[in-house]
Amino acid sequence: MPQVNGIALAVFVLLFGFITWLGFAAARWRRGDLDQLHEWGLGGRRFGTLVTWFLVGGDIYTAYTFIAVPALAFGAGAVAFFAVPYTILIYPLLFLIFPRLWNVCHKHGYITAADFVRGRFGNRWLALAVTITGIVATLPYIALQLVGIQVVVGALGVTGTGIAADLPLIIAFAVLAAFTYSSGLRAPASIAIVKDTLIYIATFAIIIVVPLKLGGFEKIFAAVPAQKLLLAVPGPHTTGAYGSYATLALGSALALFLYPHSMTAILSASSGGAIRRNAAILPGYSFMLGLLAMVGLFVIAAGIADLPDYAWGFKTFKNNFAVPALILHVFPSWFVGVAFAAIAIGALVPAAIMSIAIANLYTRNIHREFINRNPTNKQESRMAKNVSLIAKVGALIFIIFVPTKYAIQLQLLGGIWIIQTLPAVMLGAYTRWFNAWALLVGWAVGTLAGTAMAYASNLATTYTLGFGGYSFPGYSALYTVILNLFLVIVLTPVFNALGGGRKPVDETSPADYTA
Amino acid sequence: MPAENGAPSKRPKWSWWYLLFVVQFLVILWPPLYNKAEPTLFGIPFFYWFQLLWVLVSAVFTAVVYLMTRESQ
Numbered sequence: 001m002p003q004v005n006g007i008a009l010a011v012f013v014l015l016f017g018f019i020t021w022l023g024f025a026a027a028r029w030r031r032g033d034l035d036q037l038h039e040w041g042l043g044g045r046r047f048g049t050l051v052t053w054f055l056v057g058g059d060i061y062t063a064y065t066f067i068a069v070p071a072l073a074f075g076a077g078a079v080a081f082f083a084v085p086y087t088i089l090i091y092p093l094l095f096l097i098f099p100r101l102w103n104v105c106h107k108h109g110y111i112t113a114a115d116f117v118r119g120r121f122g123n124r125w126l127a128l129a130v131t132i133t134g135i136v137a138t139l140p141y142i143a144l145q146l147v148g149i150q151v152v153v154g155a156l157g158v159t160g161t162g163i164a165a166d167l168p169l170i171i172a173f174a175v176l177a178a179f180t181y182s183s184g185l186r187a188p189a190s191i192a193i194v195k196d197t198l199i200y201i202a203t204f205a206i207i208i209v210v211p212l213k214l215g216g217f218e219k220i221f222a223a224v225p226a227q228k229l230l231l232a233v234p235g236p237h238t239t240g241a242y243g244s245y246a247t248l249a250l251g252s253a254l255a256l257f258l259y260p261h262s263m264t265a266i267l268s269a270s271s272g273g274a275i276r277r278n279a280a281i282l283p284g285y286s287f288m289l290g291l292l293a294m295v296g297l298f299v300i301a302a303g304i305a306d307l308p309d310y311a312w313g314f315k316t317f318k319n320n321f322a323v324p325a326l327i328l329h330v331f332p333s334w335f336v337g338v339a340f341a342a343i344a345i346g347a348l349v350p351a352a353i354m355s356i357a358i359a360n361l362y363t364r365n366i367h368r369e370f371i372n373r374n375p376t377n378k379q380e381s382r383m384a385k386n387v388s389l390i391a392k393v394g395a396l397i398f399i400i401f402v403p404t405k406y407a408i409q410l411q412l413l414g415g416i417w418i419i420q421t422l423p424a425v426m427l428g429a430y431t432r433w434f435n436a437w438a439l440l441v442g443w444a445v446g447t448l449a450g451t452a453m454a455y456a457s458n459l460a461t462t463y464t465l466g467f468g469g470y471s472f473p474g475y476s477a478l479y480t481v482i483l484n485l486f487l488v489i490v491l492t493p494v495f496n497a498l499g500g501g502r503k504p505v506d507e508t509s510p511a512d513y514t515a
Numbered sequence: 516m517p518a519e520n521g522a523p524s525k526r527p528k529w530s531w532w533y534l535l536f537v538v539q540f541l542v543i544l545w546p547p548l549y550n551k552a553e554p555t556l557f558g559i560p561f562f563y564w565f566q567l568l569w570v571l572v573s574a575v576f577t578a579v580v581y582l583m584t585r586e587s588q
Contacts, residue, residue, distance in 0.1 A: 078562060081562070085543040087570070088539065088566075089543065092540070095536075096536070221558060230560070233550070242547060279581070280574055283570050287571065290566060
């Protein structure tokens with residue numbers, strides 16, 4: 001069993017205490033009436049370029065990313081680097097599509113993607129499909145953030161049995177739940193600034209110190225086995241690892257901004273211009289993520305996994321222990337505290353935004369649409385605060401009682417599900433040509449086909465399509481959203497004809513999409 | 516207001532600068548281009564440093580597109 005690292009733990013607790021205070025104090029930042037949903041749930045849409053940078057960065061580069069991407073590089077090698085093309089691809093999408101969505105959402109007071117779909121296509125069932133997909137895809141994502149906290153708390157040497165084992169996690173989440181409830185989106189926005197500063201410091205320290213200790217990059221990469229260093233060159237009649245690599249990057253990129261928490265962070269920006277500027281400066285995070293993926297290879301080179309000191313951690317947390325072990329191995333205790341605090345706080349920021357996003361979705365697109373059509377502002381924001389609590393408690397219960405691997409598998413399925421909302425949300429920002437019922441059928445078939453592919457491939461990320469002796473392994477999310485879109489295009493004229501040319505009202509007008 | 520509901524929305528202004536995004540996409544989605552160890556940079560294999568460099572290049576591309584399309588937005 002590991003020893004408790006006193007100094008590291010003290011620094012960790014100190015930093016955690018500081019962001020707890022910050023989370024509550026944030027309620028007074030750019031003060032607004034928190035009894036209105038767009039104030040609580042979108043920070044009043046007042047975040048400028050720099051705060052948006054921290055908020056979106058803190059939101060999409062989650063603690064789990066910082067643990068899991070290096071862990072994948074440590075375990076599987078070069079293929080983990082698909083995270084880099086993925087983050088390269090997301091920013092042109094952000095640049096081209098989201099300023100338009102921001103404009104129309106601002107104009108009509110939409111706070112979720114489902115609000116937009118409801119207004120654009122005038123079909124509450126399509127909006128409901130978008131809502132449910134968003135909620136179901138995000139819940140396991142919150143649970144995964146807890147895995148990040150579990151790993152660093154374990155690495156600090158804080159262990160126990162029974163309820164004591166989960167106590168740090170429960171405390172962290174109680175803190176998170178309380179400041180999210182009282183401050184709304186302002187809490188993660190202010191904490192993100194602290195968290196990212198810490199993450200940048202920790203990453204650059206690792207990238208500089210570890211190669212110095214291990215004798216330079218040349219030695220590090222020489223110690224990595226050849227089959228992990230590069231992608232396997234595909235054999236004849238298959239796109240092999242190249243196809244998987246490219247489709248994983250593209251599919252993940254298309255899915256990312258469809259997640260409700262990405263949408264929440266983007267819509268909280270103060271203008272479409274702030275979003276465009278962010279498309280150019282957010283790659284700062286991508287660069288850091290790429291460096292961290294290389295850190296996974298450092299762990300191989302340092303031979304840490306074979307040291308008896310860390311055997312316990314690798315046994316308990318598997319490859320997810322790679323980065324914490326490296327940090328423990330290389331740095332003095334006080335810096336271990338800083339780096340681990342960065343990871344744990346890094347879990348709270350996206351978890352808070354995700355729970356707010358779920359709350360916004362439930363409140364606007366289920367409760368107001370189907371249960372109470374005319375809530376007061378106060379009822380609406382109170383409902384959202386309560387739902388954000390329920391979402392977090394649900395995630396906590398999930399992670400305490402259900403094995404971690406199920407959270408990971410559900411999150412994988414979540415990517416396949418959320419991408420099915422692409423035609424309605426992303427393409428909907430540009431065109432109203434699609435028929436709402438065709439979109440609904442495309443969504444349903446894409447979701448079913450994607451889930452079936454995931455099961456057929458034993459919940460692996462890729463599925464192998466075969467045509468005439470050729471095989472194409474690739475990301476099932478990408479394959480099924482193509483099927484989805486094909487159906488939408490074929491069925492739109494059919495449903496239009498069946499509807500006799502009647503189309504529901506589009507409450508948005510072309511001018512709403514431009515500033 | 517549009518003439519009728521089904522009418523396509525007003526086209527956003529096209530700019531040739533958007534082609535930079537296409538270049539950015541095609542290069543990074545073609546792994547055979549960079550799946551090699553040589554040449555190394557400071558001992559880092561090509562596969563790794565090229566993709567990291569491409570992050571910076573694409574940030575510059577996006578900034579260029581932003582500056583060149585700003586007036587028309």
